[in-house]
Amino acid sequence: MNRIYLDNAATTPLDPKVLEAMLPYLTEQFGNPSSIHSFGRETRKAIEDARAVVAKEIGADAPNEIIFTGSGSESDNMAIKGVAMAYRDRGNHIITSAIEHHAVFDAAHALEKEGFRVTYLPVNAAGLVSVAELANQITDQTILVSVMHANNEVGTIQPIAEIGRILRERKILFHTDAVQTMGSIPVNVRDLSADLLSMAAHKFYGPKGVGALYVRKGVKLAQLIHGGAQERNRRAGTENIAGIAGLAKALQLANAGLAENQPRITGLRDYLIGRVLDGFDHVRLNGHRTQRLPGNANFSFEFIEGESLLLNLDLKGIAASSGSACTSGSLEPSHVLLAMGICHEIAHGSLRLTIGKSNTKEEIDYLLTVLPEIVTKLRDMSPLYNSSRKECATCTLKR
Amino acid sequence: MYTEKVMDHFQNPRNVGEIAAADGVGEVGNAVCGDIMKIFLKVKDGRIADIKFKTFGCGAAIATSSMVTEIVKGKTIEEALQVTNQAVANALDGLPPQKMHCSNLAADALHKAIEDYHNKHGK
């Protein structure tokens, strides 16, 4: 069976050109970058070259504003906990949003246990935070604001540049989780006025297990991992040289391909969204209609449950994801959908399809031919369907 | 993550539907994840002559619903009352640990339907 991968927000395949850039550091160039001999010097150079590439790609002033990490989650934790602990004497208040990835969300929760006060900004039905509300929540105790560039589930892109401008004026540090936007839309730390920014290579056709954090010059960070002097004393541990080289190459390629890929992927997304909204009853689009990631389509099919939908799609060779409680491990529905005012029943039927650079219109058409039979089969099995063909009463959202 | 039996019942669920003039109907909602299962019974001479289900839930929820109907179809009410959640899970060659609560749904819905039958028929 032909398999169709529509889960590019979860991770992306490694670009063969990226693999090529990584291979020397998995084979002949094995030196420890901290060693002073020639073996060490060549891998040290690879890391510093990669750092310069990443700095340039995101508009940083200097290469040493880039810290390489082990994942997007680590970058987020380093930013949130690192700033909180370093600026503790200045204030104890942090502002973030209700729809952050768990790497930020749970790091903020952990800080609450340490005595910090955290404000979780609500979002509207489209998943947008209100800039005015954010400004309202600032106190003289506020040391850090963290709002994600785009949401991984519903794809909504936040007004980060506007938020960044306000915070720069108020002299409050600003972190943004750009894990989903990096390589998908232009990301520039100067345009966004970000002081800290997270990325993860595997979301833009790079390797898994490597990320980076941009930290603007002059921003202090408490260290999370103690030990050696790597990353200018900010993250101990012998570097993942192949991963770092891969991240830089992947970012370069992704940005070089933006002009072609961004409009093409956006076109496929809009085609998919249009066909699904026109073709099905009792379906809604989650997230903002236009202000969303190029590849993200997130629907809720009322009266059916997401895991059943995913299993049926998988049997047809299609890979997707869902915010349903039944798929979450914790058996809690997605906190993102709930924060957008979507009730449990509708969150249950959510289906996230995320398009990547190698997906084709033929693949979307194949999806569109198998989806109706699956939805019909599950609705025929659903005790909710015939009895209540009406608006969900508990949702604040209207279709 | 699911056994072949679970996937078989998920893909080809037995006894899906409703019974118009059912002798007993049982509905349970799952407090943990919010799923719903409904079982319809037709009873004749103390035996389950027909049984149908409707389920809004995950793969395990659908498979356990289907399995429980298959297990008790043709059985006496007394025999059906003996069917436990564990028995349903076992008949499916097991469920992933985090999904064990889904099998509670199936036997509970069956027992509720039998209770409804008893109430309606003055037992």
Ligand SMILES: Cc1ncc(COP(=O)(O)O)c(C=O)c1O
């Ligand atoms: C928005 C966002 N932040 C953080 C992460 C975590 O990245 P990683 O899986 O590399 O730790 C992800 C990926 O799932 C994400 O989508």
Ligand code: FES
């Ligand atoms: S019914 Fe929700 S996890 Fe099984």
